[in-house]
Amino acid sequence: MIDQSSISSDKITSDLMPQKFGKAGTIWVSILVLLCLAGLFGYYRQLTLGLGVTGMRDYASWGIYISNFVFFVAISLVGSLITAIFRLTNVGWRTPLTRISEIIAVSAILFASIIIIVDMGRPERFTHIFLYSRLQSPIIWDVIVITTYLVLSVLFLYFPLLADLPILIKNSKAGSGLQKLYKFLGSFWKGTAAQFKITEKAVKIISVMIIPVALAIHTVTSWLFATTYRPGWDSTNFGAYFVSGAFLVGAGGVIVAMYVFRKAYKLEAYITEKHFDYMGKIVVMLALLYLYFNVNEYLVPAFKMKKAEEHHLMSLFTGEFSLLFWSVIILGMIVPIVVLIFPSGRKPKTAFIMGVLVVVGAWFKRFLIVTPTMLSPFLPMYDVPENYKHYWPTWEEWAITIGSLAGALLIITIFARLFPIVPIHETIEERQNVKQQML
Amino acid sequence: MVDLPKIIPQPQIPRRNFIKGALLAGLASSCTSNDPFTTAATEESVMASGEMVKLLSTTGEIIEVDKAYLKPLEEIPSISQTAQRMGIEGKKFVMVIDLSRCKNLKKCQEACNHAHFVSDAQNWIKVYPIQEAEHTAPFWQPTTCMHCDDPPCVKVCPVDATFKRQDGIVGIDADRCIGCRFCMAACPYSTRVFNWDQPLLPPEVLAMNYSSETSCPPKIGTVSKCDFCPDMARKGELPHCVSACPNGVFFFGDMNEDTVTNGSETVRFSELIRDRSGYRLMEDLGTKPSVYYLPPVDRLFPFKNELKPEEG
Numbered sequence: 164m165i166d167q168s169s170i171s172s173d174k175i176t177s178d179l180m181p182q183k184f185g186k187a188g189t190i191w192v193s194i195l196v197l198l199c200l201a202g203l204f205g206y207y208r209q210l211t212l213g214l215g216v217t218g219m220r221d222y223a224s225w226g227i228y229i230s231n232f233v234f235f236v237a238i239s240l241v242g243s244l245i246t247a248i249f250r251l252t253n254v255g256w257r258t259p260l261t262r263i264s265e266i267i268a269v270s271a272i273l274f275a276s277i278i279i280i281v282d283m284g285r286p287e288r289f290t291h292i293f294l295y296s297r298l299q300s301p302i303i304w305d306v307i308v309i310t311t312y313l314v315l316s317v318l319f320l321y322f323p324l325l326a327d328l329p330i331l332i333k334n335s336k337a338g339s340g341l342q343k344l345y346k347f348l349g350s351f352w353k354g355t356a357a358q359f360k361i362t363e364k365a366v367k368i369i370s371v372m373i374i375p376v377a378l379a380i381h382t383v384t385s386w387l388f389a390t391t392y393r394p395g396w397d398s399t400n401f402g403a404y405f406v407s408g409a410f411l412v413g414a415g416g417v418i419v420a421m422y423v424f425r426k427a428y429k430l431e432a433y434i435t436e437k438h439f440d441y442m443g444k445i446v447v448m449l450a451l452l453y454l455y456f457n458v459n460e461y462l463v464p465a466f467k468m469k470k471a472e473e474h475h476l477m478s479l480f481t482g483e484f485s486l487l488f489w490s491v492i493i494l495g496m497i498v499p500i501v502v503l504i505f506p507s508g509r510k511p512k513t514a515f516i517m518g519v520l521v522v523v524g525a526w527f528k529r530f531l532i533v534t535p536t537m538l539s540p541f542l543p544m545y546d547v548p549e550n551y552k553h554y555w556p557t558w559e560e561w562a563i564t565i566g567s568l569a570g571a572l573l574i575i576t577i578f579a580r581l582f583p584i585v586p587i588h589e590t591i592e593e594r595q596n597v598k599q600q601m602l
Numbered sequence: 603m604v605d606l607p608k609i610i611p612q613p614q615i616p617r618r619n620f621i622k623g624a625l626l627a628g629l630a631s632s633c634t635s636n637d638p639f640t641t642a643a644t645e646e647s648v649m650a651s652g653e654m655v656k657l658l659s660t661t662g663e664i665i666e667v668d669k670a671y672l673k674p675l676e677e678i679p680s681i682s683q684t685a686q687r688m689g690i691e692g693k694k695f696v697m698v699i700d701l702s703r704c705k706n707l708k709k710c711q712e713a714c715n716h717a718h719f720v721s722d723a724q725n726w727i728k729v730y731p732i733q734e735a736e737h738t739a740p741f742w743q744p745t746t747c748m749h750c751d752d753p754p755c756v757k758v759c760p761v762d763a764t765f766k767r768q769d770g771i772v773g774i775d776a777d778r779c780i781g782c783r784f785c786m787a788a789c790p791y792s793t794r795v796f797n798w799d800q801p802l803l804p805p806e807v808l809a810m811n812y813s814s815e816t817s818c819p820p821k822i823g824t825v826s827k828c829d830f831c832p833d834m835a836r837k838g839e840l841p842h843c844v845s846a847c848p849n850g851v852f853f854f855g856d857m858n859e860d861t862v863t864n865g866s867e868t869v870r871f872s873e874l875i876r877d878r879s880g881y882r883l884m885e886d887l888g889t890k891p892s893v894y895y896l897p898p899v900d901r902l903f904p905f906k907n908e909l910k911p912e913e914g
């Protein structure tokens with residue numbers, strides 16, 4: 164084990180400076196770009212031919228666009244979890260994770276807004292939302308909180324970056340495009356004591372502000388469903404259920420990102436096994452919490468088996484969606500809990516695999532929240548063509564959805580190419596503090 | 603080919619937009635080589651199709667006209683958008699559906715689909731076979747939009763594209779709808795349909811201005827549903843489903859006048875509901891529908907399930 168405090172600040176800087184893509188990086192980026200292009204092509208077809216190219220029909224009138232939207236909103240909570248909550252509670256080991264989680268939050272919430280426009284039958288009427296907006300609609304609440312969260316998250320990413328910009332300007336090739344970008348973003352930042360103080364204050368204020376806003380976006384998103392009468396959505400628990408699920412997928416996402424960046428940028432000295440250990444414990448706690456809400460959402464109604472709920476619950480437990488449902492519960496929640504509860508399960512590699520399970524499970528979980536309910540209307544599904552009674556996404560929908568996920572990853576990747584994914588200034592300062600304390 | 607519309611000529615339509623054939627046929631007694639149709643045709647460069655249709659002239663004669671010269675009435679809403687949203691003053695429209703008379707003829711559905719250009723796969727009116735429990739009697743239950751007095755669809759619409767009018771009707775402004783489909787998720791009666799593809803319409807209908815009173819022309823990427831045919835009410839006529847049903851299942855009328863009619867019988871609404879134990883669907887949800895049902899007692903027709911297996 165490297166003696167953490169002994170690394171010099173020059174070494175830290177050179178370790179953490181953004182690096183050019185290697186061979187693997189180039190391949191990764193090209194794959195993402197190709198997936199995005201496929202998504203764009205799918206969307207081009209949808210724009211010209213209408214939503215008829217999707218698998219959605221009158222009963223399943225919401226499909227994977229909406230569940231993907233919920234997924235993006237959910238994973239974006241991680242920014243406020245790690246950055247704000249850990250900052251306010253002074254969790255010492257958060258430093259290398261803050262920027263990773265914040266860029267995940269920004270790109271996820273950005274794509275949440277994009278995907279909701281993709282779902283609209285009339286995207287060219289987007290402005291109607293502002294021209295004719297009616298405050299009583301939960302969609303308008305969502306528009307308001309998501310925009311607020313996006314702005315706060317971008318600031319939350321930007322302000323802590325300021326301290327790194329002089330270092331970046333100094334260490335990048337003079338006159339290069341990168342340096343111009345850094346100068347554009349932060350040449351006014353000289354690192355004076357006054358500037359540090361203002362930034363610190365601003366970050367603190369945002370930390371406090373962003374927590375209620377983050378809770379609000381998940382609660383309001385859950386209300387898109389809970390304000391209707393439908394079986395499976397008509398629940399007073401829905402806000403808390405969504406928030407807890409969002410915390411879980413966010414924490415899982417951070418473990419995955421930690422592992423990938425650690426490998427790709429050789430950050431073993433900064434993102435240590437200790438981080439995986441802590442994050443693993445957090446995932447266990449959050450998964451237990453989410454499981455608790457799932458028991459509430461499924462087993463309590465199942466105990467009563469009201470007529471309207473029955474079709475919905477049975478389609479999950481034993482019917483059309485049972486395979487998916489039980490896989491998500493077992494692989495996406497129970498297995499990660501069991502594995503991560505053991506110290507050896509919290510080693511980077513196993514933690515990473517569990518993180519992947521959590522994230523993939525969370526995506527399908529959102530599908531299971533939307534589709535089975537849509538296919539359990541109060542009046543029977545009747546007098547419609549056979550394909551109206553089922554829902555399976557078409558290739559256009561998959562292309563757009565996968566393209567949006569690739570787009571979010573692309574933003575994260577490009578960000579890591581341009582900026583240090585582990586804050587340089589904060590790391591140096593932290594190490595110096597440790598040294599001083601030791602002396 | 604889609605049949606030309608039976609749709610809704612409103613007053614104040616410029617003369618030249620009337621079906622030229624029919625109108626001018628009244629003036630011309632015979633078809634000579636310089637008959638008005640050919641003149642009109644050359645002006646607008648329409649080619650004769652050779653397919654002749656019979657028309658009744660204004661003088662009562664039956665005449666034949668080439669189909670190509672027929673032009674449908676252009677829909678020019680004589681009622682402004684604002685007035686459409688306000689609704690008809692002093693009215694409160696209600697419908698009563700007598701379940702004891704329904705034998706699943708689906709004439710209502712046919713007439714409705716035809717009048718509103720509902721796409722082939724979709725229906726605004728559905729006639730459900732309902733059997734509440736294993737040992738209860740089955741019956742046919744036609745459903746329209748319930749025009750709820752506390753409409754969940756209106757509550758959730760972000761842009762006021764679905765609105766509640768003073769006469770009780772819940773209308774849709776397809777020029778404003780953004781296609782978010784939240785209203786479809788919110789409606790417990792699954793009555794809303796979405797125009798997933800470009801609706802197949804005759805070009806003349808396509809060119810009309812949208813009216814929320816006829817819900818025509820349907821527009822891609824927006825929702826549609828039963829509109830209670832306020833255009834017919836303005837003309838003093840009954841909704842298409844009401845007049846199409848040979849068994850008089852549908853009663854339509856005004857709650858303020860306390861009268862409903864199915865075209866042949868006109869009755870007091872309150873008495874009908876009281877004497878025949880009228881009820882509404884899903885009362886427990888608190889949506890307060892404007893559509894009432896009379897229970898299927900003393901049925902006129904035995905319930906026969908003529909469904910093909912895949913429909914059931």
Ligand code: SF4
Nearest residue numbers: 747748749750755789
């Ligand atoms: S039946 Fe459905 S669409 Fe009609 S008013 Fe009620 S909620 Fe709205």
Ligand code: SF4
Nearest residue numbers: 759779780782783785
């Ligand atoms: S689909 Fe149209 S009518 Fe329905 S809620 Fe959205 S904007 Fe309103």
